[in-house]
Amino acid sequence: MSERIFNFSAGPAILPEAVLLEAQRDLVALPGVGMSVLEISHRSKTFEAILAGTEADLRTLGGVPANYKVLFLQGGASLQFSMVPLNLLTPGATADYIVTGGWSQKAVKEAQRVGTVHIAGSTEGENFARIPRQDELQLTPDAAYVHVTTNNTLFGTEWASEPAVGAVPLVADTSSDMFSRPIEVSKYGLIYAGAQKNLGPSGVTLVIVRDDLLARSSKSLHTMLNYAVHAENGSMYNTPPCFGIYLMGLVMKWALAEGGLAAISAANDRKAAALYAEIDRTGFYRGTAATDSRSRMNITFRLPSEALEATFAKESTAAGLDGLKGHRSVGGMRASIYNAFPEAGVTALVDFMREFERKNG
């Protein structure tokens, strides 16, 4: 597939080529069905099998324990910023939020509309260049939950491991590093992720929620905002995002065939290490995240001047390396190298960086 260029987009992002080819082949008519997945009833046996298969493969891939529900919702991770507090922040309780970037800030904003929010940690004063240390966190005993953003897509930082929160349920926005490494689901009360970075296309949002937390969803909530309703109905209270679920199913199968999360994690580590090694090689490039907080998914770096950054963006695009311009809150460049991003693309970027430095350094 030589027409495909190297896609460093932060999201929606690259999907495995094998998945795209399979979806293309079966788009007009699913084998043995004679209709497209886009055209069939979500109540049909065919779609029920697709939904069940996606969930089963996702549970296998992530080792999701039986006492967790897997939900396929809509509205993106951004709707979860509201649904989490609407369902879990019970009257009179406090929710702790650890603020590590722009997405955490947006989550806080919605939670504050619902109830009492305590900022249990923040690195905003350092432009979110690092993840807070455990000893900096000021956790509320008996909080309704603690919310973290596991990977900060804009700032290129990532939690190396979960913060210790005791018995309080940990709620995580894992949109940009879900299934990039093994995940111990039992450490979390609720995990959510917009699909369009590591899991599938935009339009479907994954929620994994521990059974006991569903009891917190008040009956007075609007039906579509109620986790318990979605859980009771197996994500089929209304028409689910059928195509997104189908495609996520293909991505789950791809990930299993790659060797599962251990193998995917090892590949992600290799890709990130190669890029950071190049960033650190001479001082021409400068990583923006603190070394111990570096993301393996979104690699942010700057050049000696904004003029060189503009040239880098232009010339890399021309060289078939697309989407490297960084987010405006950090500036510089950002290479998003999610699960589906090939190692050959990292090699191509490293080669390009070296040549660029030789010409401009």
Ligand SMILES: *Cc1c(COP(=O)(O)O)cnc(C)c1O
């Ligand atoms: C992209 C992203 C979001 C926003 O996701 P939507 O599905 O567009 O709402 C939220 N959180 C993180 C960490 C993200 O990377």
